[in-house]
Amino acid sequence: MRGGVTRFAARDDGPMARVAGFMAHLRANGFRLGIAETETALAALAALPADEASVRRALKAVACGCAEDWARFDAVFDSYWRNGGRVRTKAMPSAGRPAPPRNSRGAEGRSESGGGKADAPDRSTDGDSEAGGEGRLIASTIRNLMKRDLREVVSPEDIRAAERVALRLGQALRDRRSRRARADRRGARIDLRRTIRAALSTGGEPLRLARKRRPDRPVRISALVDVSGSMTLYARPFLAFLAGLMRADARADAYLFHTRLVRITEALRDDDPLRALNRITLLADGFGGGSRIGAALDQFATTHARRFVNGRSVVMILSDGYDSAPSDQMEQAMARLSRRGCRILWLNPLKGWRDYAPVAAGMAAAMPYLDLFASAATLDDLAALEQELARL
Amino acid sequence: MAFERLQAELARQGYVAGPDLAMALHLALVLGRPLLLEGAAGVGKTEVARALAAAKGCELIRLQCYEGLDAAQAIYEWNYQRQLLAIRAHAEAGETGAAVEARLFSADYLLERPLLRAIRQPVAPVLLIDEIDRADEEFEAYLLEVLSDFQITIPELGTITATTRPMVILTSNGTRDLSDALRRRCLYAHVDYPDPATELAILQARCPGVGQALGRQIVGFVQALRREDLEKKPGVAEMLDFAAALAGLGLADLTDDPAILQAALATLLKTQGDRAGITTEVAQRLAGRAA
Structure with missing residues (x-):
């Protein structure tokens, strides 16, 4: 020294x-x-x-x-x-x-992410970032949605319907890699340890074979929903889905992103669905603005994902992939995320369109890291995914 | 200085450690903390543990991790076959009940797996937990518990506390991120491909038969090859194989015989794509530059 x-x-x-x-x-x-x-x-x-x-x-x-x-x-x-x-x-x-983080807006409500705040991307251009990139499919609606109340977008009825869908999807997404065997009378494998202990009482004859099997483990779902301007049309089913997911699965996690990432898990768990939406509206300031998917995903990968995402997780990204930032950031974020060992699903509302190809640079950069790339624009589409998810 | 002494001891075992790595090893020994080594495959992470055990004159206990590794393979297992036989034998001898049970679940019938073995050694061994990133998170969490308390609980026998604290080395190839909890418990060193001088020292330590000039060429060639766009970069072990192959084929200079060089590349390039990418011309160009 x-x-x-x-x-x-x-x-x-x-x-x-x-x-x-x-x-x-x-x-x-x-x-x-x-x-x-x-x-x-x-x-x-x-x-x-x-x-x-x-x-x-x-x-x-x-x-x-x-x-x-x-x-x-x-x-x-x-x-x-x-x-x-x-x-x-x-x-x-x-x-x-x-x-403290450099930018006071980085406080992000109560998104208790401990460290890593210093990695948060610069958000100085929050309001006007729809100026860049090709993320303006529906440019005319951007402005008036900036201050729009989420309650107009999602109704409690939506949430109840979505809850059922989310429950079914959660059950379809089971992780079959559990290593811890559990006692099970009809299990496939013999539990020698218990069998031998039982054999002691029958003079060493293993009369009763104790069995065990590997139980299915539920996965932990982290859902990230893009609520930028180009996604406005689809925000309704997706937000309802998030709210339903939170109600159906106590371990799921939800995030919104546009130019920045907001964790809305706690808000969505509010007992009163309407109040939950209110709280999100407050959190999701800038809703309907431009999108910086790469930055948002990178922020997710370096902060929340470190705590919540592991090999048993499924990260579900609901976005159209129109990123106003260069695609190498997306590539880096996806690489970082996939190193957590999770499975990554990308549900893109545009994929259902005829002749759609993932040509948006951000989307193309993300493709190699995806375990499933599917189309989803409505709640019914999400429900229809059940089969595919079960196959993962 | 102490860490330089360790460096010299490792060098005597044929392991050339950079100063950063030597310091991390030294601190791990002094502070009694596990050491996490990360780096690409083939940079000599596993070899560190072997050299350290040899330098300290203690046993090396290795636990190779893989997906699906469970407690029965990592910690202990009862020897069921022997137990079954013993029950019958005791029954013939007329023994019953509690006495039999006590004997069946005694240390005689316990199969020690690496973790249990490591904490029951009379002399502190080096415990190598290889490729921890391949095991799943549950195992990682369990490992954390063992590494902090150095005790293992077996329901039938009670808690077994470590007689000696093993020196723990974990290696990871970075196929997945390890938990922060595990990282924070460990000291850390990132092992990179060695620089030319270090690699030459490694070559001379391990293959004394290779001449000075050829050695320099080999190292230059392999270092150049690592800068090429390869699927799998050759590690140090591959470099040593390459040197041994060239020595065995009687080549005195890399540029002497393109055919032999191309044949010897089998020791360095392990995928079809890489073999196809490094054509005779490319190999000759690299060899020419290394010479």
């Missing part, structure tokens, strides 16, 4: 606070670190000689958690200890919390 190149203020609190400050600096740069890592870092430094190379390598081993962190670490290290530039936070003695 001594001989560090950065000159710290005279009232600096000593090496321990400086390390804590560095951890806070890493956090501000998107590293996912907690108090435990700081403790480990201090323990590591206590066990090592205090030259720069050792300190750098030790902190690298402690603070990094994935290949991306590993590649970035040296630059972040230099920027803090060598005043190399992007110092966002000062050494602060109480470095318990991550730095």
Whole structure:
């Protein structure tokens, strides 16, 4: 630590606070670190000689958690200890919390996503982003929908119908890869452990064969609905579907996105369907605007997906794929998402059109990562997917 | 310095570790934390554990993960066949009830699998949990439990606490993301393909028979090959095979005989597409540049 190149203020609190400050600096740069890592870092430094190379390598081993962190670490290290530039936070003695997001709108209601906020895309162009890209199928409706109340879009009757559909879809989507066997009288496999224990009472003759089988596991569904301008026509069935899904499946997760991503799971779980829609209307400010699918999916992949999406999950994206951002962002987001091990379904209302081909750059970039690409424009279409989902 | 001593010890075992990796290993040993190694296939992640075990003079216990790995293969299993036989034997001998049961579910009839074996060693072993990304999340969660407490509960026997704490190394090829909980429990090192100097050192450590000039050519050629657009980039092990093949075929210079070079490429390129992509001309161009 001594001989560090950065000159710290005279009232600096000593090496321990400086390390804590560095951890806070890493956090501000998107590293996912907690108090435990700081403790480990201090323990590591206590066990090592205090030259720069050792300190750098030790902190690298402690603070990094994935290949991306590993590649970035040296630059972040230099920027803090060598005043190399992007110092966002000062050494602060109480470095318990991550730095607040740069943009106050990033608070996103109560979408309690812990870290990762620093990765949130820049939302400075929220209102006027329909200016770019080809996401303007129905350009004339964009403006007046900007302030439209969601209650006009979805009615409680819709939600009840959607609930039934969502329930059936949820049952169709079963994960058959469970490894934990469960006792079952008609199971396919013999449970030797129980059989032998039972055999003890019959003098060692395994008279009764205990059986087990692998139970089906329900999957966790995360549904992301595009509510940008080009999707206005389809918002009604999809939002109803989301609301129904939330009611039918206690483990499902719902998100809206247009130019940014909003988690609406909690809002949709509201007992009163109307109040739920009210709450979403408040959350989904900018409804009907432009779309930045790549950015929204990337945000999802780096924040919520880390907590909610795993190998047993199904991520359902309901969007037309018209993205106003370059397609490489979409590609990166989809790659990141598919690394979570989940299955990804993309339901595109346009696919039902005659001669539709996924030529929109964003859509084409996403195609290789999809497990199912299907058309869905109405609730009936969604219900009809049951067969296909069961086959996944 | 301590981590450099470790580096030297590993080098004596024929493993050339970069400073970052050596530091991570050293810290893992000092702090008693598991070490997660990530990197492409063939960069020598698994080899680290072997070299470390050899350097420390302790046992290497390896758990190869795969999809569907369950507790019976990772932790323990009762030896059912022996149990069945024992029940009959005891019945003939007239023993009954509680005595038989107590004996049947004793350590004699327990088959230790790697995780249980690792915590019951008299000398702390190196526990290698290979390709953890292939196991499913449930197993990952279970592993977390074992790695934090170092104890395993067997209903019939009770809780078995570790006699020694194994040095745990996990490897991952990055086929899926690991849980944050697991990542946070571990120290981390990303292992990359070695730079030319390191790779040459590896080659000289493992294949002392290969001459200095040819060695440099081989390393240059393989490094150039990795920059080509390949489906499967050749790893360090492939490079060593390649060197051994060239030595066996009696080639003293890469550019000497295109046919032999092309034949030896079988050790480096493992897919049809890659074989087709690296034609004789391409191989000669790369070899010419490496020479």
